[in-house]
Amino acid sequence: MKRLYRYLSPLLILALLLGSVSVAAAPVPAGDLVSTQAALSAERPDADRERIHEILSRADVQEQLIAQGVDLDEVDARVAALSDDEARQMAEQLEQLPAGASVVGALLFIFVVLLVTDILGLTNVFPFTR
Amino acid sequence: MTTRRFRQLLNARFAGVLLSAASMMLAGCATTPQLADATEASLPLRASIEGVPFHAQREYQCGPASLAMMLNSQGVDVTVDTLIPQVFIPEREGSVQPEMLATTRRHGLIPFVLNNTFDALLIEIAAGNPVVVMQNLSLPAWPMWHYAVAIGYDRETDEMILHSGEEAERIESFRRFDATWARSDRWAFVALPPGQLPEAIGAFRALDAIASYEQVQGPQAALPAWKTLVARFPTTAMGHFALGNARHVLGDQEGAIDAFREAVRHDDRLAVAWLNLGLSLQSRGDSEEAHHALSRAAEIPGQWQTRAREALKTH
Numbered sequence: 001m002k003r004l005y006r007y008l009s010p011l012l013i014l015a016l017l018l019g020s021v022s023v024a025a026a027p028v029p030a031g032d033l034v035s036t037q038a039a040l041s042a043e044r045p046d047a048d049r050e051r052i053h054e055i056l057s058r059a060d061v062q063e064q065l066i067a068q069g070v071d072l073d074e075v076d077a078r079v080a081a082l083s084d085d086e087a088r089q090m091a092e093q094l095e096q097l098p099a100g101a102s103v104v105g106a107l108l109f110i111f112v113v114l115l116v117t118d119i120l121g122l123t124n125v126f127p128f129t130r
Numbered sequence: 131m132t133t134r135r136f137r138q139l140l141n142a143r144f145a146g147v148l149l150s151a152a153s154m155m156l157a158g159c160a161t162t163p164q165l166a167d168a169t170e171a172s173l174p175l176r177a178s179i180e181g182v183p184f185h186a187q188r189e190y191q192c193g194p195a196s197l198a199m200m201l202n203s204q205g206v207d208v209t210v211d212t213l214i215p216q217v218f219i220p221e222r223e224g225s226v227q228p229e230m231l232a233t234t235r236r237h238g239l240i241p242f243v244l245n246n247t248f249d250a251l252l253i254e255i256a257a258g259n260p261v262v263v264m265q266n267l268s269l270p271a272w273p274m275w276h277y278a279v280a281i282g283y284d285r286e287t288d289e290m291i292l293h294s295g296e297e298a299e300r301i302e303s304f305r306r307f308d309a310t311w312a313r314s315d316r317w318a319f320v321a322l323p324p325g326q327l328p329e330a331i332g333a334f335r336a337l338d339a340i341a342s343y344e345q346v347q348g349p350q351a352a353l354p355a356w357k358t359l360v361a362r363f364p365t366t367a368m369g370h371f372a373l374g375n376a377r378h379v380l381g382d383q384e385g386a387i388d389a390f391r392e393a394v395r396h397d398d399r400l401a402v403a404w405l406n407l408g409l410s411l412q413s414r415g416d417s418e419e420a421h422h423a424l425s426r427a428a429e430i431p432g433q434w435q436t437r438a439r440e441a442l443k444t445h
Binding site for chain 1: 190192193196215216217219220221222223224225226227228229230231232233235236264265266267268269272273274275276277297302303305306309310314337338341342344345346368371372375376378402405406409410413433434437
């Protein structure tokens with residue numbers, strides 16, 4: 001079994017890497033012209049380095065999403081639908097991005113504070129305070 | 131110390147902590163949001179969008195539920211169950227903003243992020259566009275992030291109407307709504323089919339939104355959006371440039387050249403438009419005019435000079 005893994009894991013890594021590259025959404029091909037996406041990102045400094053960074057970002061986002069339990073069948077399409085900016089944002093700070101979910105830790109002290117702020121109209125945690 | 135006195139002391143201290151915490155919060159936000167004078171004058175007193183279907187959220191899935199309402203309201207036939215594997219992150223037990231936008235694109239609509247103002251939110255609702263908003267229903271220290279769909283408002287009673295969580299047409303006071311919305315920096319977006327633009331959108335936000343959509347759905351799908359963009363913002367050179375590129379990829383050489391000409395007419399410092407104009411003219415065999423356009427591109431300092439000079443050499 002162990003031997004099997006030894007052969008299998010480099011293959012899996014390779015497959016993941018190759019898969020990631022195809023995921024990098026290319027700018028709309030404009031033939032020999034400069035594409036709109038390239039022109040827009042060129043307004044920011046250091047566009048070439050950014051482009052490479054974006055390709056790496058998408059591979060990174062893909063890996064992170066898989067690690068966070070996203071379905072393997074879905075992950076390609078999900079990453080491909082991100083804009084370059086969004087892909088970079090996800091790659092750099094997925095952990096810090098707020099995720100809309102509606103749950104809160106229920107410590108008693110927090111409960112009381114939130115109850116008060118709810119009554120003051122600053123928050124909206126408990127439905128009965130309206 | 132008797133038990134009674136001890137309890138009084140404890141109560142007093144506890145009340146003090148709460149009071150100071152509360153006053154700190156009060157200093158921060160929670161005033162009824164003010165509208166700009168121009169908005170104040172032109173905005174209807176109340177508005178509500180009929181026929182936005184409601185999907186109650188299950189567990190943590192306010193993201194997929196809000197998205198389903200939004201997509202359905204624009205005639206995209208998709209269920210919450212389809213959207214969950216597309217936008218929900220199981221380990222995070224939630225959905226993040228970039229993926230809310232990306233998933234909208236996958237379903238053929240363009241997500242336009244609004245400019246973080248209360249004005250823009252109400253203007254969109256008055257224009258009949260439901261708006262997805264992100265709120266932190268709790269305090270910054272213990273966030274409770276939440277997506278909802280804003281579908282109406284009443285400026286006489288100062289109330290918002292939202293499809294939110296498990297409640298359809300929930301009424302929230304402006305003050306409470308804005309306090310919770312402000313914690314996401316007033317993040318909001320509308321989703322529209324290509325060819326329609328939000329009422330309260332600037333040229334550059336619209337450009338970015340359409341360019342990102344084009345990257346996912348291709349120039350054929352984006353073409354109507356570029357046309358609407360140049361109609362709404364005729365003096366934005368980048369819009370004409372983008373329209374020219376879409377036409378070029380779709381094989382409309384004449385149309386592309388026209389659009390590039392418009393671009394440089396409105397901004398004769400837009401080197402990249404001179405460059406694409408020159409290259410298009412060159413491939414059509416219009417060498418004299420191509421030479422002029424490429425020379426302009428080569429003159430303007432910036433990163434397109436090299437390509438322009440190369441093109442001039444092959445001339």
